[in-house]
Amino acid sequence: MPETLLDIVRREGVGQLGAYFRPGAYTGQWFETFAGGGDRADTRDRIVVDDLYAVEALNVQVPFAVGTELLDGRLGRDVSARLRQLPTVAELGADGTDALVADGGPADQAWQLLVDRNKRTGVGWVIAGKLLARKRPRLIPVYDSIVRCQLGAPKRVWLTLHDQLAANDGELRAALAEVRAIVGVDDKVSVLRVLDIVLWRRHEKAHRRTDPAACPRLRCVRL
Known part of the structure; x- marks a missing residue:
């Protein structure tokens, strides 16, 4: 029977x-803290070289053409305009943050810009999500095919996770913060990232051993 997050x-x-x-x-343990983090005050609203390098810690690489457009092109300026609408203190699951990640909201607009396959600079959904998670680690989850499988591939994962993190006065957020404190991980690693790591670790080996479309643990989390 599926378990809850x-x-x-807790277990x-x-x-x-x-x-x-x-x-x-894992190299991913440096993703949030490398070079002071993607949401540090001097670079929080623009993609910089540090961010392009940091996502490589999560086993993806931004294509060179995309990187140049993000650093010094129209794509970078357009993404920056959306980042300026996303406060660095906004945390998924907190009051009012669902509007930031809703369809058509600033986070969704930034994501769409990054994955637009009609452009020469389009990237896939995994890289787009990791770039945005680097810039807004409290608001945007790191999300790949392994975690998607664990969650049963929800259609609107950001809003789904928001509801989970907001439920019962933030009970899940509190549990994640407690886990982080017990392990002694830097609190720059958000509770959202803690959740990603727990789900990714528990499913990574099983997922890689099988055809993802037939993965036997597709819906092992009840949302």
Whole structure:
């Protein structure tokens, strides 16, 4: 029977997060903190070289043509305009943040700009999400095919996670923060990222061993 996110975090959170942040275990443990983070005051509203390099810690690479457009082109200016509408303190699950990640909202607009395949500079949905998660780690989740499989591939994952994190006066957010504190991870690693790590770690091996379309754990989380 599918488990809830809260069940999983309470039972597996400390072990999964601790394993991820064991020294030398995963390059992704530097994603949030590299060069001071993507949401630091001097670069929070624009994509910079540090961000392009940081996403490589999560095993993706921004194509060179996209990178140049983000650093010094129209694409970068357009994405920056949307980032300026997304406060760095906005946290998924908090009051009012659902409007920021709703269809047609500033986060969605930025994501659409990045994945627009009609442009020479379009990138896939995984890279687009990781770039935005680097810039707004409290608001935008790191999301790939493994985590999507764990969650049952919801159509509007940002809003779905917002509802989960807001439920019962933020009970899930509190549980994630507790796991982070127990493991001793830098609080620059958001609770949203803690959730991603727990879900990714518990499913990564099983997902890679099988055809993703037939993955036996497709709906192992109840949302």
